[in-house]
Amino acid sequence: MVLEKLKNIIAEQLDVEKEDIKLESSFQNDLGADSLDVVELIMAIEEDFEIEIPDEDAEKISIVKDAVDYINNNK
Amino acid sequence: MNNRVVITGIGVISPIGIGKDNFWKALVAGKSGVDYITRFDTTDYATKIAAEVKDFDPVNYIDKKEAKRMDRYTQFAVAASRLAIDDAKINTDEIDNERFGVIFGSGIGGIETFEEQKEKLINKGPKRISPFFIPMMIGNMAAGQIAIAFNAKGPNETVVTACASSTNAIGDAFKVLQRGDADILITGGSEASITPIALAGFSSMKALSTNNDNPQKASRPFDKDRDGFVMGEGSGVLILETLEHALNRGAKIYAEVAGYGSTCDANHITTPLEDGSGAKRAMELAIKDAKVDKSKINYINAHGTSTYYNDKFETLAIKNLFEESLYNIKISSTKSMTGHLLGAAGGVEAIATTLAIKNGIIPPTINLVNQDEECDLNYVPNTAIKEEVNYALSNSLGFGGHNATVLFKKYE
Numbered sequence: 001m002v003l004e005k006l007k008n009i010i011a012e013q014l015d016v017e018k019e020d021i022k023l024e025s026s027f028q029n030d031l032g033a034d035s036l037d038v039v040e041l042i043m044a045i046e047e048d049f050e051i052e053i054p055d056e057d058a059e060k061i062s063i064v065k066d067a068v069d070y071i072n073n074n075k
Numbered sequence: 076m077n078n079r080v081v082i083t084g085i086g087v088i089s090p091i092g093i094g095k096d097n098f099w100k101a102l103v104a105g106k107s108g109v110d111y112i113t114r115f116d117t118t119d120y121a122t123k124i125a126a127e128v129k130d131f132d133p134v135n136y137i138d139k140k141e142a143k144r145m146d147r148y149t150q151f152a153v154a155a156s157r158l159a160i161d162d163a164k165i166n167t168d169e170i171d172n173e174r175f176g177v178i179f180g181s182g183i184g185g186i187e188t189f190e191e192q193k194e195k196l197i198n199k200g201p202k203r204i205s206p207f208f209i210p211m212m213i214g215n216m217a218a219g220q221i222a223i224a225f226n227a228k229g230p231n232e233t234v235v236t237a238c239a240s241s242t243n244a245i246g247d248a249f250k251v252l253q254r255g256d257a258d259i260l261i262t263g264g265s266e267a268s269i270t271p272i273a274l275a276g277f278s279s280m281k282a283l284s285t286n287n288d289n290p291q292k293a294s295r296p297f298d299k300d301r302d303g304f305v306m307g308e309g310s311g312v313l314i315l316e317t318l319e320h321a322l323n324r325g326a327k328i329y330a331e332v333a334g335y336g337s338t339c340d341a342n343h344i345t346t347p348l349e350d351g352s353g354a355k356r357a358m359e360l361a362i363k364d365a366k367v368d369k370s371k372i373n374y375i376n377a378h379g380t381s382t383y384y385n386d387k388f389e390t391l392a393i394k395n396l397f398e399e400s401l402y403n404i405k406i407s408s409t410k411s412m413t414g415h416l417l418g419a420a421g422g423v424e425a426i427a428t429t430l431a432i433k434n435g436i437i438p439p440t441i442n443l444v445n446q447d448e449e450c451d452l453n454y455v456p457n458t459a460i461k462e463e464v465n466y467a468l469s470n471s472l473g474f475g476g477h478n479a480t481v482l483f484k485k486y487e
Binding site (some may be wrong): 015016032036039040043047 | 139140143202203205206210384
């Protein structure tokens with residue numbers, strides 16, 4: 001459920017195909033994001049999941065699984 | 076010896092058509108691009124009309140993800156540049172990229188992005204401002220994105236002189252090539268400021284036409300019933316190249332850029348000098364720079380905004396400069412059709428001037444029905460005319476007192 005919703009956000013933000021988004025995909029190395037894309041992606045996650053991700057936590061989110069775990073632990 | 080500089084490619088995204096063929100066809104036909112504003116609700120605005128670019132889909136020219144990170148003004152700029160590069164048949168893998176640059180104009184930059192993000196700031200707070208806000212909004216990013224799209228590693232600059240921006244950019248590009256600091260430059264300008272706050276701002280200045288009942292008749296330069304300019308948007312791009320480089324690669328040549336003049340009124344923030352002397356000196360300098368006798372000039376693409384002051388004082392400037400050769404000169408304001416593209420105006424008007432030279436046809440000033448007695452020159456009213464053009468000027472005058480003129484000549 002979380003993963004499905006997250007995949008939609010990532011696909012929209014980074015203009016990638018949903019089937020290319022895996023739990024172990026790195027935003028910057030596999031999904032073509034640059035550092036600004038990652039900031040914007042984190043903002044979209046905060047907005048859509050109605051959570052706050054402080055900068056020090058956001059820095060640790062580099063693969064899809066990091067985001068899923070963070071959302072599950074904080075919602 | 077200075078290099079000669081020629082135009083080898085044209086790209087245009089305009090309210091009267093996308094691509095040089097559609098643009099030219101519309102100009103010769105006297106078609107207006109003005110209509111009711113569709114991009115936002117104008118209920119509370121005194122002016123409800125503008126010349127919007129229709130049927131523009133950025134993904135026809137730009138990668139979808141890249142396009143999302145661009146303000147509309149940058150999308151226009153990159154799209155028009157692509158059309159111009161294709162037209163010039165430049166293979167960017169085969170040229171010296173370090174001698175290939177961009178000198179571009181925009182009056183305002185990414186104002187639509189600015190407005191969207193300001194609204195976000197108010198409604199959602201500072202943490203919701205996009206990290207792309209600054210790079211999308213800044214006025215030099217069109218030049219930056221054009222360079223990225225075409226791997227142009229040479230000189231890269233942006234000129235901001237309000238409505239004279241593109242003409243100053245073209246003039247500056249001409250000088251860079253003339254002195255040998257580059258082989259090819261992408262030049263011209265872009266603007267996309269038909270937005271709520273810009274419309275409201277120009278409206279407060281009483282600069283805009285409020286002829287909401289007759290959109291296609293609202294932009295009427297030199298006509299007695301003119302009541303202000305009509306905002307336009309789009310981008311006009313020229314590929315300028317040293318003659319030597321153009322000949323070596325067998326490029327087609329539209330016309331030559333032969334002179335440039337740039338002055339300032341140093342008088343008032345928005346109103347032109349009453350004797351038109353700032354604009355007159357810009358034309359004079361361009362003619363002197365080209366080393367041509369002024370009697371040889373037979374076409375001027377005027378700034379001709381359809382405001383009371385501009386058209387009156389620009390007419391005076393032309394009269395004071397040309398004296399006895401005055402009545403050989405045909406003048407037209409293509410803003411009567413395109414609206415006023417502000418910082419992109421000089422780009423699309425340089426293209427109109429170039430195509431007039433190339434095709435031997437002078438585009439008209441439409442809506443010139445009741446000519447103002449103070450504007451008593453030949454403005455090619457309403458219908459295009461066939462006439463060979465050997466030397467032509469394109470004028471642009473901007474808030475801040477900027478005056479810029481580029482002289483184009485037939486390539487021989």
